[in-house]
Amino acid sequence: MSSIKKDYNQLLETLIGIFTVDKGKIKILLMHKKTEPYKGYWVLPGSLLSNNETLEDNITDVVCDTLGLPTMYIEQCYTFSNLNRDPDNRVVATAFIGLIDNITLVLKKQERDEIELAWFEINSIPKTGYDHDKIINKLVEYLKKRIINSNILKILFPSDFTLPELQKVYEQVLNTEIDRRNFRKKLVNLGYVIDTGDVNEGYMGRPAKLYRFNDELEERNLF
Amino acid sequence: MSSIKKDYNQLLETLIGIFTVDKGKIKILLMHKKTEPYKGYWVLPGSLLSNNETLEDNITDVVCDTLGLPTMYIEQCYTFSNLNRDPDNRVVATAFIGLIDNITLVLKKQERDEIELAWFEINSIPKTGYDHDKIINKLVEYLKKRIINSNILKILFPSDFTLPELQKVYEQVLNTEIDRRNFRKKLVNLGYVIDTGDVNEGYMGRPAKLYRFNDELEERNLF
DNA sequence: GCAAAAGTGTTTTCAATACACCCATGG
């Protein structure tokens, strides 16, 4: 067995792209790297897999313990195995997406200072280390597909969102403009969202009504 | 570095579910295991990842060299990392799907005899070794989603298929019955398939017309 | 001529699209 392990010996790491929506903009959480290699660049949070944990356990620990974030919805996306992803070792990386709504997030943040984290709009990714630009691209495309083909937006919008905000997300994902009246008709008339009766005051212009997703609705492609 | 490798030292393997469609039935290719553990059980083909290859290179070699099959369309699906997947070692497995049309397949098969392979309908999977039943399930679900959300059926039906055959595939994937007239209307009237002018003779009943997919059509959810 | 399987047309319903004006708030 030990002879086998010499020829077949890779390191395995997890990486996570944590996404949220802030004022209708999809954002990803990146970490500022403080050590070489790629010191000063931005990278996806993650860690090496040890022998006594699953990939999912590992990435959950990264989110909760290392980043100090609340537990959140996580999905595995893709495993990257290019030979020179990491300049020092052969490291295979399994990448995840994590989703957290903006409200839950604000409540629990800022418990730790030794790690510098920042949110970036997915169209304005800063200079990244390793092959993380490629991985971020894949994660963003994966997220977009999932938003279109499933109802995971419920996770990013647990309650009390406005239709203009939701529409902006769909416009980013679909890369088109959507007619406001038709968007509203679709979501409200087909029963995907429910009027909470509250409105979103304190912004410019007429206050927007607040909605929540209808939980009883089956998963279906909306667009 | 070597101290790190002691704590973080996993084996990584690839596995592949190769799918085809035969007379409207979706089938998966499994391998009869000739050695312990799980001797006599059926498993997904695969191999351990060595240090100088990517997962994709590795699984392509399995398909072409080990199984003696033609190169085919391959997609990565999921990475399984449960601690006791393999009774002997900690092995993390990245699973792929491969798609091959029945015609190409028949032409190139049977070049090797030392490996026993067989096709199984996805609703009649035999007794499997390791956690491969769970992995097969995931691969089948992944394939179904991809069939619904993309146009990969073009790969399984490169040309000259009948609409009743294609309909059977959709019925398996969607787990519903589809009206023959509406199915035909949708695919033909909306330009997804094109009448080749040939027919499928030699079977019972009226011969079915042969179609091919319209290559110029954009990816879209049909159902 | 009978069994097996495939092809065909019409009507109704509902969602998709296109499009312009009015309303509520903050400053």
Next chain:
DNA sequence: CCATGGGTGTATTGAAAACACTTTTGC
């Protein structure tokens, strides 16, 4: 009262769904 952004209704088009009979072949 004006700027900003949000809400609303109608008409048209096109696809989805429901539904029954006829055609071609093998035996």
